[in-house]
Amino acid sequence: MTQNTTAAAQLHPADPADAPWWRDAVIYQIYPRSWADSDGDGIGDLPGITARLPYLRDLGVDAIWLSPFYVSPMHDAGYDVADYRNIDPIFGSLDDADALIAGAHDLGLKVIVDLVPNHSSSAHEWFQAALAAEPGSAERGRYIFREGKGENGEEPPNNWPSVFGGNGWTRVTEADGTPGQWYLHIFDTTQPDYDWTNPEVGDEFASILEFWCERGVDGFRVDVAHGLVKEEGLPDWDGPLQMLDNSDAALPSGEDEPIRVHEAGPGAKPPMWDQEGVHEIYRRWRSLLDKQPSPERILCAEAWVKPESQLARYVRSDEMHQAFNFDFLDTHWNAERFRNVITTSFEENDAVGAPTTWVLSNHDVVRHASRLGLDQSLPRPNGIAADQAQPNAELGLRRARAATMLMLGLPGSAYIYQGEELGLPESTDMPDEFRQDPTFHRTEGKEIGRDGCRVPIPWVRDAPSLGFGPSDRTWLPQPESYGAYAVDQQAGVAGSTLELYRSMLAARREAGLGLGSAAWHELSGGDVIAFVNASADDSRRTLVLVNLGAEPLVLPAGTVVTHQSEDLTTEGHVPTDVAVWARI
Numbered sequence: 001m002t003q004n005t006t007a008a009a010q011l012h013p014a015d016p017a018d019a020p021w022w023r024d025a026v027i028y029q030i031y032p033r034s035w036a037d038s039d040g041d042g043i044g045d046l047p048g049i050t051a052r053l054p055y056l057r058d059l060g061v062d063a064i065w066l067s068p069f070y071v072s073p074m075h076d077a078g079y080d081v082a083d084y085r086n087i088d089p090i091f092g093s094l095d096d097a098d099a100l101i102a103g104a105h106d107l108g109l110k111v112i113v114d115l116v117p118n119h120s121s122s123a124h125e126w127f128q129a130a131l132a133a134e135p136g137s138a139e140r141g142r143y144i145f146r147e148g149k150g151e152n153g154e155e156p157p158n159n160w161p162s163v164f165g166g167n168g169w170t171r172v173t174e175a176d177g178t179p180g181q182w183y184l185h186i187f188d189t190t191q192p193d194y195d196w197t198n199p200e201v202g203d204e205f206a207s208i209l210e211f212w213c214e215r216g217v218d219g220f221r222v223d224v225a226h227g228l229v230k231e232e233g234l235p236d237w238d239g240p241l242q243m244l245d246n247s248d249a250a251l252p253s254g255e256d257e258p259i260r261v262h263e264a265g266p267g268a269k270p271p272m273w274d275q276e277g278v279h280e281i282y283r284r285w286r287s288l289l290d291k292q293p294s295p296e297r298i299l300c301a302e303a304w305v306k307p308e309s310q311l312a313r314y315v316r317s318d319e320m321h322q323a324f325n326f327d328f329l330d331t332h333w334n335a336e337r338f339r340n341v342i343t344t345s346f347e348e349n350d351a352v353g354a355p356t357t358w359v360l361s362n363h364d365v366v367r368h369a370s371r372l373g374l375d376q377s378l379p380r381p382n383g384i385a386a387d388q389a390q391p392n393a394e395l396g397l398r399r400a401r402a403a404t405m406l407m408l409g410l411p412g413s414a415y416i417y418q419g420e421e422l423g424l425p426e427s428t429d430m431p432d433e434f435r436q437d438p439t440f441h442r443t444e445g446k447e448i449g450r451d452g453c454r455v456p457i458p459w460v461r462d463a464p465s466l467g468f469g470p471s472d473r474t475w476l477p478q479p480e481s482y483g484a485y486a487v488d489q490q491a492g493v494a495g496s497t498l499e500l501y502r503s504m505l506a507a508r509r510e511a512g513l514g515l516g517s518a519a520w521h522e523l524s525g526g527d528v529i530a531f532v533n534a535s536a537d538d539s540r541r542t543l544v545l546v547n548l549g550a551e552p553l554v555l556p557a558g559t560v561v562t563h564q565s566e567d568l569t570t571e572g573h574v575p576t577d578v579a580v581w582a583r584i
């Protein structure tokens with residue numbers, strides 16, 4: 001066993017036992033259209049969610065985050081909002097939202113909603129008014145309209161791409177029928193970016209936050225939190241202009257994930273990402289939320305910003321509470337890389353007094369049960385198509401269970417994406433005609449996109465739509481294999497992924513792991529990740545250990561294993577790609 005120089009080093013101090021709820025909360029992400037359908041139209045909805053909330057209480061999470069349920073033409077699955085103060089009829093009504101929030105609170109679950117402040121839908125009344133108004137008008141001033149370049153303004157104002165592929169600008173036709181100005185859309189054409197230098201935009205979002213606080217929500221996940229403010233003058237960008245394609249090219253540096261078109265990385269800063277001005281917005285929102293009655297309402301940043309020191313600036317004490325740790329999500333199956341990302345995450349977040357917000361899956365990335373079964377020398381693909389290299393399902397699930405045991409053993413908050421508690425794999429055999437992700441269409445299929453992680457959840461093996469709803473309709477097809485992962489196949493079955501999650505969440509709560517300290521254990525090093533999570537008074541000490549090595553790891557005599565991601569064939573031996581929690 002190679003000893004690591006970091007052995008026994010303190011990584012992170014404990015939180016007090018009475019720390020605010022969000023510092024150690026486990027938050028379950030519901031993607032409303034794919035979780036539970038109450039009316040049989042094949043699309044999940046709010047009454048469907050409310051009816052199944054007891055499942056989440058029993059799972060043992062603290063809160064839910066709902067992806068957008070607002071009025072929307074659904075060109076980006078609801079991340080194109082046409083009315084921020086109402087519910088889209090496919091999901092239900094405001095009364096249904098009130099019932100959901102009340103129902104969750106009755107079960108002791110907090111509710112976080114999605115806030116989409118970088119862009120609206122092109123169907124939003126503000127954008128419709130902007131189209132109808134003249135260049136230079138107040139209506140156009142809420143968005144980013146510019147004259148085009150070239151003799152007749154026929155070229156876009158700058159070279160910015162759309163994250164979903166193609167150009168980031170679209171030209172409008174003016175009232176007199178002539179080709180006119182261009183508007184910026186960092187995402188789809190139907191998602192025009194707001195101009196956050198316009199105070200009217202800031203005031204509108206302050207009012208939207210208040211609207212949802214009054215309805216009782218406990219927080220907001222902030223979409224594209226690194227994108228609201230653009231560099232003055234909108235200069236051309238000389239960095240990558242395309243999403244990473246699904247090629248089999250090895251990682252450019254042979255190690256790390258490449259910086260993608262939606263990210264700010266170390267070095268040159270893209271003019272559309274991570275501009276200093278965003279922080280002023282979050283300080284305003286924080287003070288607005290701090291004025292609300294307790295318990296504390298929170299902000300969680302979806303900010304694709306590297307390095308972690310830069311991301312930590314979003315969670316300074318007067319800004320957001322949490323920021324997704326995408327470096328952790330992007331870590332390949334390699335013990336040293338995990339140790340490094342864990343160390344840096346604690347260093348940077350502790351420096352600003354914030355908890356670390358761990359995450360392994362969400363509705364934008366290949367599910368980790370499949371991702372970890374792919375060739376780990378390649379970058380994370382944007383979806384997996386049938387004719388591409390297929391993940392090793394068994395290996396992926398084995399690693400995913402170990403990775404989750406690592407995540408839930410770490411102090412801080414953690415987000416779980418619906419279906420991961422079932423070990424659900426990515427759908428990799430979806431026929432193209434079903435695909436809805438704008439990325440697929442805007443790149444003419446070069447990027448497969450995110451539909452494969454958004455398939456409706458299997459609840460009951462022998463039921464129409466696998467129990468997703470009362471009919472056999474599902475807005476995306478469920479793969480053959482999903483029946484075996486259904487909730488009813490796993491509930492009460494010892495060793496199932498669902499029971500593993502339930503027991504981990506119960507133990508995490510009971511032992512206060514989310515508020516614990518962390519220190520590297522002497523077994524950490526080489527292919528082994530091992531740390532001790534201890535309560536503030538040191539009365540409870542949990543060893544969290546993952547063996548990524550080819551040989552079984554022998555635990556010190558007397559170690560009492562309480563949880564394991566797979567059966568230990570020989571007592572006291574931790575096989576390859578297995579995690580344990582033990583009392584020490």
Ligand code: NOJ
Pocket residue numbers: 076079080116187223224302363364
């Ligand atoms: C991030 C969201 O998670 C993603 O689903 C969406 O497409 C983009 N932001 C644009 O809103």
Ligand code: MG
Pocket residue numbers: 037038039040041042043044045090
């Ligand atoms: Mg429905």
